[in-house]
Amino acid sequence: MDLANKCAIVTGGAHGIGRALAERLASAGARVVVADLHAERSVKIANRVGGMHVVCDVSDPGAVAHLVATAESEFGPVYVFCSNAGMTDQGVDLESTVEQIHRIVDVNMLAHVWAAQEVIPGMVERSEGYLVQTISSASLITGPSGMGYTFTKHGALGFAEWVALNYAHLGITVTCLCPNAVDTGFLGRNEDDGTTTLDPAHRTALGEVVSPELCAEMAFDAMGEGRFLVLPHPRVGESFARKANDYDRWLDGTNRRLRRMRGEDV
Numbered sequence: 001m002d003l004a005n006k007c008a009i010v011t012g013g014a015h016g017i018g019r020a021l022a023e024r025l026a027s028a029g030a031r032v033v034v035a036d037l038h039a040e041r042s043v044k045i046a047n048r049v050g051g052m053h054v055v056c057d058v059s060d061p062g063a064v065a066h067l068v069a070t071a072e073s074e075f076g077p078v079y080v081f082c083s084n085a086g087m088t089d090q091g092v093d094l095e096s097t098v099e100q101i102h103r104i105v106d107v108n109m110l111a112h113v114w115a116a117q118e119v120i121p122g123m124v125e126r127s128e129g130y131l132v133q134t135i136s137s138a139s140l141i142t143g144p145s146g147m148g149y150t151f152t153k154h155g156a157l158g159f160a161e162w163v164a165l166n167y168a169h170l171g172i173t174v175t176c177l178c179p180n181a182v183d184t185g186f187l188g189r190n191e192d193d194g195t196t197t198l199d200p201a202h203r204t205a206l207g208e209v210v211s212p213e214l215c216a217e218m219a220f221d222a223m224g225e226g227r228f229l230v231l232p233h234p235r236v237g238e239s240f241a242r243k244a245n246d247y248d249r250w251l252d253g254t255n256r257r258l259r260r261m262r263g264e265d266v
């Protein structure tokens with residue numbers, strides 16, 4: 001994988017895992033496009049990595065088309081697309097509103113489709129391209145995540161699998177980053193000033209909290225090796241294997257664990 005002067009787009013690239021991916025790709029010589037909703041942070045990170053920024057809502061297929069066209073006109077054909085932007089649930093599980101459910105589907109699931117529609121045809125023509133999908137351990141083992149987050153991340157993994165199955169022989173490498181807890185904006189980290197709103201008790205309850213840099217490094221290595229699944233938390237793989245071996249037992253055990261986490265008598 002030679003990234004020197006190649007165009008790499010990172011959505012959600014202004015903070016957290018996306019910011020770390022942008023820095024890792026830039027350090028390997030890529031010309032990085034930071035695409036994010038947050039204008040000020042996008043400018044800051046684009047400057048830091050010597051790239052450019054595009055303010056973009058990944059849920060909007062027109063905005064994603066504009067992003068890819070702008071990136072290609074400045075930096076040449078897209079070689080790497082990191083579909084990383086994502087959101088947590090805004091509503092309370094089944095009580096979420098129709099608008100809240102549509103929004104999380106658009107951002108966490110369909111954004112991957114809009115990106116792939118824009119970049120895969122060119123990558124196939126050139127017989128080379130990398131898609132990095134930041135998904136979540138919630139796509140493999142569910143855990144304590146909310147309703148919308150859980151099913152949209154499952155859908156995102158299903159789509160990534162479909163792309164890998166249908167495009168690997170045409171030169172497309174798909175890598176899915178599926179971490180559990182990462183020290184980012186999702187967990188209250190503010191990279192502008194280095195503060196966090198995550199209280200120590202909650203942090204302990206989350207178990208191992210890894211850095212966005214570790215996620216970026218592992219995703220980068222997997223790209224180079226053409227590996228699909230990246231699990232920064234090994235216990236996620238172990239739980240996934242237990243689920244595959246005995247789904248009902250896994251459901252029963254996880255149901256009890258989640259109820260205990262909520263303070264219920266089990």
Ligand SMILES: NC(=O)c1ccc[n+]([C@@H]2O[C@H](COP(=O)([O-])OP(=O)(O)OC[C@H]3O[C@@H](n4cnc5c(N)ncnc54)[C@H](O)[C@@H]3O)[C@@H](O)[C@H]2O)c1
Nearest residue numbers: 012015016017036037057058085086136181182184185186
């Ligand atoms: N932090 C975790 O514990 C964790 C665990 C598993 C998976 N993830 C996934 O990692 C990805 C990145 O999140 P993070 O943890 O770095 O959080 P973060 O909040 O630090 O960064 C997310 C970035 O995405 C941007 N963004 C959000 N919605 C967008 C949209 N519609 N269009 C463009 N940009 C948008 C935000 O402005 C922000 O800069 C997400 O897909 C998330 O689901 C995070």
